[in-house]
Amino acid sequence: MKAVFYGRNGGPEVLEYGDVPDPAAGAGQVLVRVSAVSIEGGDLIHRRTVPPTSARHVGGYQAAGVVEAVGAGVTVVRPGQRVVGQADRGSHAELFVVPQERIFPVPDGLDLDLAAPVPVLFGTASDALFEFGRLRAGETVLVQGAAGGVGVACVQLAKRAGARVIGTARGADRLERLTALGMDAGIDHSAEDIGRRARELTGGAGVDLVVDMAGGAAVPQLLDALGHRGRYVVVGAAGGGPQSFSFADLLSKQLTVSGVYLALEIHTARVHDLVRGFLEDVASGDLTVPVDSVFPLRDAARAHAHVEEGHPFGRVLLHP
């Protein structure tokens, strides 16, 4: 099959397109013929930092397609069914092997391009806001990195739950697009002080919850944005750089800090129930998956570079 692989860590330039042996579904596994790959933030981190398993390591962890075959003991789907799945690696290919506990059937009528990002985007956003962030109606949440994949999901879910949503993104045009998705107020993180602006927007009180996709140098500004007894949920560090919280930071406002790592719970009945609902909501149009752009699989290096440097709005996809 055709796939995108790498044999050393590095930037998008380490990605190569070529032939690798077809994978097979082992016991408890589902073989998916891929229609759409959702490029995840974690795909970039793995490519840069996690040692490849072979000279032709196929990366990527989320894609949608049609079940080609199932291994022994698979009960959740059958060949020919449309699915979206998540695995530790292998999505950047024509065929993708997924453990059955990480497979989600796609509802009739839902485009596989729109289904491909749903489990990680909305699952992570939901856990960040509600499972760990304990967001309630009437509270204010600040979403750092709101124009990215998880960010656009956070904005929509928080608004739907009755919260006031402040989001950060680079550039007025992307902030405008977030307003159309339900964001109440935007902060251009490349031009404004996030802490000062969030305090202005909340009459000095600060926000109840920060959901941070970016980490890096903005962490002190995000701590400043939080009010008394605020909660800070760590999702990712797309902005790189150092991230840390001192005892004094936590004590000064009685803050709570939580980390979210959806992959640890994506196999659970709790997350399956959530994702099933989100797939239905996207199918019915209640939730939106903004697709920034679609690249052919052979152009994965260009697509990864666009995710890293191009400030896409929502998700970037690959088509085998």
Ligand SMILES: NC(=O)c1ccc[n+]([C@@H]2O[C@H](COP(=O)([O-])OP(=O)(O)OC[C@H]3O[C@@H](n4cnc5c(N)ncnc54)[C@H](OP(=O)(O)O)[C@@H]3O)[C@@H](O)[C@H]2O)c1
């Ligand atoms: N913990 C989990 O379970 C989990 C699950 C999914 C993803 N993640 C991680 O969470 C992060 C976000 O994921 P994603 O899929 O939403 O990634 P994404 O689509 O690439 O979006 C990342 C966002 O981060 C923002 N950003 C980057 N540098 C920034 C900076 N210095 N200051 C402020 N914002 C900055 C970008 O906003 P601008 O373009 O506007 O600058 C971009 O919208 C990634 O690091 C990913 O690996 C974690």
